[in-house]
Amino acid sequence: MTRDPASPEFWDRLFNKDITPWDAEASPPELEAWLDTHPEPGRVLIPGCGSAWEALSFDRRGWDVTALDFSPLAIDKAKDFLADNGFRGRLICDDFFAHTSEPYTLIYERAFLASFPRHLRTPWGTRIPKLLQDGGLLMGCFLINDADDPEKTLPPFALKTDELTRLLGSDFIQTCTKATTTSVKVFKGREWWQEWAYLLK
Numbered sequence: 001m002t003r004d005p006a007s008p009e010f011w012d013r014l015f016n017k018d019i020t021p022w023d024a025e026a027s028p029p030e031l032e033a034w035l036d037t038h039p040e041p042g043r044v045l046i047p048g049c050g051s052a053w054e055a056l057s058f059d060r061r062g063w064d065v066t067a068l069d070f071s072p073l074a075i076d077k078a079k080d081f082l083a084d085n086g087f088r089g090r091l092i093c094d095d096f097f098a099h100t101s102e103p104y105t106l107i108y109e110r111a112f113l114a115s116f117p118r119h120l121r122t123p124w125g126t127r128i129p130k131l132l133q134d135g136g137l138l139m140g141c142f143l144i145n146d147a148d149d150p151e152k153t154l155p156p157f158a159l160k161t162d163e164l165t166r167l168l169g170s171d172f173i174q175t176c177t178k179a180t181t182t183s184v185k186v187f188k189g190r191e192w193w194q195e196w197a198y199l200l201k
């Protein structure tokens with residue numbers, strides 16, 4: 001049994017045993033509010049989508065959705081739920097770090113960045129601008145906790161307060177940050193809704 005959270009087998013094992021304490025079983029209210037006030041749909045990528053509740057929220061507002069996860073069992077779970085609800089987008093079993101595409105308008109984050117080992121954060125920060133169009137948005141729920149043990153080997157791996165500024169670089173401007181209102185128990189008090197605009201100079 002792998003204990004490496006950078007491998008799909010690690011996540012398959014958890015999905016197989018129904019050990020998914022991160023799963024909110026709904027889209028966060030912050031996303032629903034954002035979608036209600038931003039009626040212009042675009043192309044959204046949801047990396048590490050897990051059960052993919054948010055994929056349906058975007059789809060119902062007319063967005064062109066690509067939801068992606070490298071765990072085949074996560075994809076199976078999401079597939080059933082999305083098919084039952086008339087989802088029209090793409091659900092792909094793929095590694096985020098190998099994913100290529102036309103640029104997206106928006107990349108949605110929840111519990112993905114905190115799921116893989118810290119050494120993959122710099123590659124994540126390099127991939128994000130490659131996948132976003134100029135004027136695009138990185139947005140969602142980010143796990144932030146300055147007191148997180150840097151030696152821990154199992155997720156969630158919280159970010160430090162200023163880490164996203166460093167990872168994303170000067171082409172990103174934070175346009176919103178606020179504590180989330182409905183975090184699951186394992187993230188409570190450490191989850192922040194943030195929006196980062198990608199503006200090439």
Ligand SMILES: C[S@@+](CC[C@H](N)C(=O)[O-])C[C@H]1O[C@@H](n2cnc3c(N)ncnc32)[C@H](O)[C@@H]1O
Nearest residue numbers: 011048049050069070071074095096110111115
């Ligand atoms: C903690 S779960 C979060 C799932 C979902 N975003 C949610 O909020 O319920 C992390 C997910 O990221 C997926 N994942 C981790 N590393 C990945 C990678 N490199 N490429 C694609 N998916 C990945 C895992 O398979 C898992 O489903």
